[in-house]
Amino acid sequence: MVQQTIQIFGRIKPTGKPAAVFSVDNEDPTGASLDFLLPRDLSDGFVNNKRESYKFRFKKVFDQHAKQEDIFENIARPVADSVLAGFNGAIFAYGQTGSGKTFTITGGAERYADRGIIPRTLSYLFERFSQDSSTVYTMHISYLEIYNELGYDLLDPRHEASRLEDLPKVLIMEDADQNIHLRNLSLQQAANEEEALNLLFLGDTNRMIAETPLNQASTRSHCIFTVHLCRREPGSATLQRSKLHLVDLAGSDRVSKTGLNGVLLTEAKYINLSLHFLEQVILALSERSRSHIPYRNSMLTSVLRDSLGGNCMTTMIATLAVDKRNLDESISTCRFAQRVALIKNEAILNEELDPVLLIAHLKEEILTLKKQLATMMGEQKDEQLTADEMLKLEEMIEAFLNDPDPDGTLSLGRDMRKVQHSFSYFKRKILEKESERHQCSQQPPAATQREDVYFPHMSPVDVNSLKEMLQQRDNEISILVKMLKKEKKRADDAAVQLSRITDCQKLSSQSLPNYSTVPGFGDGMADTLSLNRGGQASSESLTGEENMELGEDVSTLSKLTGQVASMCPLSQQLKSTPPQSRDGNVKGHQEDQRVKVYTFQESHEGNMNQLSLNHGGQVLLSMKKGSQLSAGKQEAFEIFIKDHEEQQIIEDHKQLIKKRSAEARTLSEQLNQVRNTIAELRKQLQTRRRQSAAQSVEVNQPPGEKFDPVEEELCEQIRREKIVYKSAIGRLKALSTEIEHLQLLLERVKVKIQKDFQKWWTQEASSLQGWEPGATAGFHTRPSSSGTPGLCKEFPDTSLDRRSSSLAQHARMSTFLDFRSSVSRGAEADINPPSEWRTLDSTFPPTGDQQVDADVLAFVRARQSLLSKNTAPQR
Numbered sequence: 001m002v003q004q005t006i007q008i009f010g011r012i013k014p015t016g017k018p019a020a021v022f023s024v025d026n027e028d029p030t031g032a033s034l035d036f037l038l039p040r041d042l043s044d045g046f047v048n049n050k051r052e053s054y055k056f057r058f059k060k061v062f063d064q065h066a067k068q069e070d071i072f073e074n075i076a077r078p079v080a081d082s083v084l085a086g087f088n089g090a091i092f093a094y095g096q097t098g099s100g101k102t103f104t105i106t107g108g109a110e111r112y113a114d115r116g117i118i119p120r121t122l123s124y125l126f127e128r129f130s131q132d133s134s135t136v137y138t139m140h141i142s143y144l145e146i147y148n149e150l151g152y153d154l155l156d157p158r159h160e161a162s163r164l165e166d167l168p169k170v171l172i173m174e175d176a177d178q179n180i181h182l183r184n185l186s187l188q189q190a191a192n193e194e195e196a197l198n199l200l201f202l203g204d205t206n207r208m209i210a211e212t213p214l215n216q217a218s219t220r221s222h223c224i225f226t227v228h229l230c231r232r233e234p235g236s237a238t239l240q241r242s243k244l245h246l247v248d249l250a251g252s253d254r255v256s257k258t259g260l261n262g263v264l265l266t267e268a269k270y271i272n273l274s275l276h277f278l279e280q281v282i283l284a285l286s287e288r289s290r291s292h293i294p295y296r297n298s299m300l301t302s303v304l305r306d307s308l309g310g311n312c313m314t315t316m317i318a319t320l321a322v323d324k325r326n327l328d329e330s331i332s333t334c335r336f337a338q339r340v341a342l343i344k345n346e347a348i349l350n351e352e353l354d355p356v357l358l359i360a361h362l363k364e365e366i367l368t369l370k371k372q373l374a375t376m377m378g379e380q381k382d383e384q385l386t387a388d389e390m391l392k393l394e395e396m397i398e399a400f401l402n403d404p405d406p407d408g409t410l411s412l413g414r415d416m417r418k419v420q421h422s423f424s425y426f427k428r429k430i431l432e433k434e435s436e437r438h439q440c441s442q443q444p445p446a447a448t449q450r451e452d453v454y455f456p457h458m459s460p461v462d463v464n465s466l467k468e469m470l471q472q473r474d475n476e477i478s479i480l481v482k483m484l485k486k487e488k489k490r491a492d493d494a495a496v497q498l499s500r501i502t503d504c505q506k507l508s509s510q511s512l513p514n515y516s517t518v519p520g521f522g523d524g525m526a527d528t529l530s531l532n533r534g535g536q537a538s539s540e541s542l543t544g545e546e547n548m549e550l551g552e553d554v555s556t557l558s559k560l561t562g563q564v565a566s567m568c569p570l571s572q573q574l575k576s577t578p579p580q581s582r583d584g585n586v587k588g589h590q591e592d593q594r595v596k597v598y599t600f601q602e603s604h605e606g607n608m609n610q611l612s613l614n615h616g617g618q619v620l621l622s623m624k625k626g627s628q629l630s631a632g633k634q635e636a637f638e639i640f641i642k643d644h645e646e647q648q649i650i651e652d653h654k655q656l657i658k659k660r661s662a663e664a665r666t667l668s669e670q671l672n673q674v675r676n677t678i679a680e681l682r683k684q685l686q687t688r689r690r691q692s693a694a695q696s697v698e699v700n701q702p703p704g705e706k707f708d709p710v711e712e713e714l715c716e717q718i719r720r721e722k723i724v725y726k727s728a729i730g731r732l733k734a735l736s737t738e739i740e741h742l743q744l745l746l747e748r749v750k751v752k753i754q755k756d757f758q759k760w761w762t763q764e765a766s767s768l769q770g771w772e773p774g775a776t777a778g779f780h781t782r783p784s785s786s787g788t789p790g791l792c793k794e795f796p797d798t799s800l801d802r803r804s805s806s807l808a809q810h811a812r813m814s815t816f817l818d819f820r821s822s823v824s825r826g827a828e829a830d831i832n833p834p835s836e837w838r839t840l841d842s843t844f845p846p847t848g849d850q851q852v853d854a855d856v857l858a859f860v861r862a863r864q865s866l867l868s869k870n871t872a873p874q875r
């Protein structure tokens with residue numbers, strides 16, 4: 001058991017605003033401190049004008065310059081290590097809204113280096129799994145969101161990208177031993193880092209989709225990402241199960257300060273209530289005399305029960321925004337942290353026995369004990385050994401006697417009959433030997449040398465030379481047999497390699513060099529790197545790990561190749577279906593025009609549309625069959641994306657991915673060269689060895705005894721190339737992880753843009769529907785310079801949310817486009833126009849662009865006059 005108080009860290013968010021006066025001291029060996037100084041004349045809000053300074057103790061305080069990597073190394077890595085060792089762990093971020101909780105726990109979306117604790121911890125855990133081949137690890141992940149005291153499963157595969165209310169509701173159940181169980185919270189297995197990161201991405205996307213204007217999820221809900229680890233040694237009945245909670249709490253802002261009312265106030269009260277209950281639990285835990293801890297008061301405290309005052313190594317990060325305006329909130333966060341620091345947890349190793357394995361072990365033990373008991377009790381079988389049994393036993397005894405190993409044993413089991421039969425057999429043998437010796441002593445002297453018997457006419461010199469020849473032939477044969485074995489093994493390996501490469505090739509595109517064409521590379525290389533040292537023939541093989549690495553490389557590269565290929569889906573798309581320009585013409589097929597395909601779901605129309613962005617920021621929108629998206633909406637979407645604030649992030653990510661893929665390609669070319677070099681060196685080495693072996697036979701010297709500088713040099717070169725190869729493959733793996741992460745970030749931005757567009761479009765659509773001629777609600781008219789009254793009505797910019805007036809302009813344009821296409825549809829069908837078109841000045845939705853409005857008006861008038869002519873009675 002490990003007793004430990006909850007570890008408290010502080011993290012200060014970089015601020016562009018004037019910062020309060022504070023100082024950080026991390027030098028004190030007893031712990032760090034954070035001091036706030038409040039000058040009496042501080043007018044920007046302060047907590048208590050009687051006190052002028054506040055001092056808070058932390059394990060360590062990270063200032064504005066701290067990197068995400070520092071946070072992981074100092075805070076998360078030790079917790080992850082203890083989780084790997086079988087203890088429960090928890091890290092939770094607490095602080096006011098916008099102080100950097102999500103940034104710390106999950107990370108920022110803008111840069112790879114901004115990855116937070118969750119992705120870094122996942123990466124670290126999988127790296128550790130791969131280093132420990134003697135243990136089997138299994139990882140499951142759950143992701144829970146608590147909003148207004150209700151739990152939602154963010155990882156349910158049936159509800160990808162759903163609204164919060166559509167997600168499965170998680171219920172708390174308590175068993176007879178007061179253990180908490182979360183019903184409906186799915187546990188998803190993650191077999192590798194990629195799968196784990198995808199789960200994180202899925203959860204975060206659900207969290208984002210579930211956001212409504214009333215529920216800014218990250219601000220108003222608590223999120224608990226839990227890694228469930230199971231660890232066992234093969235064959236052992238003992239399992240170690242541990243959990244790691246990574247918690248992003250809701251903003252801790254005080255209700256009075258939020259200035260909210262209505263639903264938001266209720267919500268804020270819920271948040272405050274759950275944080276209040278969290279505080280109550282913490283207070284109760286810090287008072288030693290308290291026997292009752294009010295965990296059950298809220299869902300948050302129930303779920304985190306183990307992490308607070310229980311079996312867990314817990315760490316809290318107090319996130320602080322130290323600008324003057326937020327000083328009081330920062331001080332209150334620090335006060336909370338000081339109380340948390342008093343809580344003592346008792347973490348125990350979570351070992352349990354696997355019942356199935358345990359039963360099997362116990363059965364085996366019972367059987368052994370029964371047998372031992374039978375032997376000890378002298379229980380004997382009455383019947384005699386059969387002839388067959390005796391024959392087998394005698395064969396065993398013969399084998400035992402002929403075994404040159406002096407330590408060889410004869411296992412007879414616990415059957416006394418066999419023991420007795422063996423003794424009588426030995427006795428018979430000894431007697432036979434003695435009688436033979438006796439007979440020999442009575443016979444006349446025989447030829448003492450065998451040679452004399454078999455070669456009576458040969459002189460001893462001839463016999464010796466024959467013996468030497470025989471010895472040489474023996475050597476030759478043994479060398480050839482060895483070589484034959486090696487060749488056979490290599491052929492087998494090559495067959496395995498070939499099948500593996502065929503699999504890889506199926507996955508990979510043609511853009512990277514094909515490593516499978518390099519002969520004998522991979523596991524075959526390992527066993528032939530024999531190095532001659534000091535005349536000693538030694539076989540220096542690659543270690544198991546190296547073998548594994550080399551074996552894995554093809555799949556790593558193939559995976560990377562797949563990624564690189566998936567980064568340019570349009571290049572494939574272009575091959576099959578060239579994109580259409582807005583007017584329906586096929587666009588030029590440019591080599592470098594790589595486009596990321598964006599797909600979004602029209603929730604209210606149920607139509608799937610595909611949006612493509614190219615590198616120049618140009619937008620291509622293509623619709624799947626059956627889509628009803630109007631041209632205006634398509635165009636609005638294109639413009640919307642161009643102006644979207646995240647567009648720059650998309651561009652940056654794409655550029656970075658492109659750069660990294662180019663690096664990966666260069667690196668893989670280098671790798672290919674190194675592999676070719678190694679293959680060539682290996683060939684030379686083999687030839688050299690064959691020659692040396694043949695020479696040794698000629699001079700009658702055991703092979704490999706003579707030091708060969710050429711061979712040594714070849715081995716040295718191979719070793720050097722191996723080092724280059726290993727470092728390149730390491731870099732390639734790192735690039736692969738980075739590209740994967742960047743792609744996930746891109747996906748996340750993509751979802752955000754789609755969501756923003758949908759929200760904006762819905763708002764615009766409802767504004768337009770509510771528009772009535774002359775209506776004053778939200779609209780006003782301004783005189784038209786073209787003298788067309790009522791044509792230039794302005795859309796209220798307030799309805800455009802945060803969007804600038806340029807988006808208002810786009811909205812007008814899309815309205816116009818919708819209108820234009822409706823008009824032309826009507827003209828084509830030559831049916832009676834809808835009644836609302838008939839009175840132009842009162843029903844025509846304005847575009848805001850005077851020229852365009854005038855054009856449209858002229859067109860509609862012309863059309864109307866045409867229709868009136870057509871419908872006029874024929875004279």
Ligand SMILES: Nc1ncnc2c1ncn2[C@@H]1O[C@H](COP(=O)(O)OP(=O)(O)OP(=O)(O)O)[C@@H](O)[C@H]1O
Pocket residue numbers: 012013014095096097098099100101102103104108217218219220249250251319
């Ligand atoms: N250490 C930091 N370095 C750079 N940017 C940061 C840092 N901390 C926070 N930010 C940025 O500040 C903004 C707010 O941060 P974040 O969303 O993490 O706050 P939060 O405490 O989770 O807020 P909420 O309670 O609303 O969820 C984000 O844009 C984030 O990228």
